[in-house]
Amino acid sequence: MVLTSLINFARSKQTNGRYVLAPFAWVFALMFSLGRQEGIPPVPPIVAAVVAPETVTDDTVVIPSEDPEIVSPPARVIEPPAPRPIRRDSFFSDLRGPLNLNDWRVSQLENTHQGVFYGGPWVWENIIQKHDRLILKVRAGEDGERPTMAEMQSRRRFGYGRYEVIMRPSGESGVVSTFFTYTGPFRGDPHDEVDIEFIGARPEGIEYNYFRRGRKGAYSREQLDFNISERMNLYAFEWHPDEIIWFVNGEEHYRSPRGQSRIPETVGNIYISAWTGIPSMHAWTGLPRFGDEAQAEYACVSYKPFDSDSYSCADLWSDDPQFHYDDSEAVSD
Numbered sequence: 001m002v003l004t005s006l007i008n009f010a011r012s013k014q015t016n017g018r019y020v021l022a023p024f025a026w027v028f029a030l031m032f033s034l035g036r037q038e039g040i041p042p043v044p045p046i047v048a049a050v051v052a053p054e055t056v057t058d059d060t061v062v063i064p065s066e067d068p069e070i071v072s073p074p075a076r077v078i079e080p081p082a083p084r085p086i087r088r089d090s091f092f093s094d095l096r097g098p099l100n101l102n103d104w105r106v107s108q109l110e111n112t113h114q115g116v117f118y119g120g121p122w123v124w125e126n127i128i129q130k131h132d133r134l135i136l137k138v139r140a141g142e143d144g145e146r147p148t149m150a151e152m153q154s155r156r157r158f159g160y161g162r163y164e165v166i167m168r169p170s171g172e173s174g175v176v177s178t179f180f181t182y183t184g185p186f187r188g189d190p191h192d193e194v195d196i197e198f199i200g201a202r203p204e205g206i207e208y209n210y211f212r213r214g215r216k217g218a219y220s221r222e223q224l225d226f227n228i229s230e231r232m233n234l235y236a237f238e239w240h241p242d243e244i245i246w247f248v249n250g251e252e253h254y255r256s257p258r259g260q261s262r263i264p265e266t267v268g269n270i271y272i273s274a275w276t277g278i279p280s281m282h283a284w285t286g287l288p289r290f291g292d293e294a295q296a297e298y299a300c301v302s303y304k305p306f307d308s309d310s311y312s313c314a315d316l317w318s319d320d321p322q323f324h325y326d327d328s329e330a331v332s333d
Helices: 002-010 022-038 279-285 313-319
Strands: 091-094 105-107 128-131 133-141 150-157 161-168 178-181 192-201 205-212 220-223 233-237 246-247 252-257 269-274 291-305
Touching: 091 150, 133 269, 150 178, 161 178, 161 269, 161 313, 178 252, 192 233, 192 269, 205 246, 220 252, 233 313, 269 291, 291 313
Parallel strands: none
Antiparallel strands: 091 291, 105 150, 128 133, 133 291, 150 269, 161 233, 161 291, 178 192, 178 269, 192 205, 205 220, 233 246, 246 252
């Protein structure tokens, strides 16, 4: 009777038409074993057959034999930001391409007039264009002649604002590599100037200076934590009416003392140069020990007013992989 009830239950709707007798087979097997031990007549074994249901009810979930095709969403296209424009009141010169003579004037001067401390003439031939830099050379003189040097100046003049240069100065004794603004009596102006100068004899230093009406301001020689001749770096200064702030690779490096009365005020041209001095300058520049030649390299020069969003050398420095160095890297000749 119990067996009949179990079979009826297994066939009821609650089991969805399936036989579920396998668990009961274990129960009866146990009863059979105990019955033999106690002398009880054994219960005949039950053979459980697995029978497929005759019908599939509406609530049955049918799983497909193959995975459905997974459609990926379209990739989102991120447009790079448009580069900032070069504003008309600003200056930007990428010196890795052909030299734009609408922006620059190449100095060609013998430097023989009285009071000049340069050791030789500025010559066009000492400016060499490469695919990734502009080179300004200093070449030793032959047969007792004076050495030759290189200098360029912007055609336009600029005043207060931020000035930037990407350059690799010479590390040779006797060579000075520069980036500065200047005007003077040759233009009918007072001598006003803001300087960044690199002395090859001291390749882990940088020198800052400025003049107003020919009077020198607070000159300073500062240390760097790298060798200036190993690779390109970004140098800059901000010329304010009451102070000048210099930067190296985007970080403030030196600031003119407060209350200075010799901050320049007259607009000037931007200059870059590589030169060697007359013998009386050797105490500062170092003895000329550069062999046949030495060079300073430039990649970019820029200026922008303080309120301008014009593209500058700092943007090029950040954007171009050419200037993304590992600590172990250096620019090759």
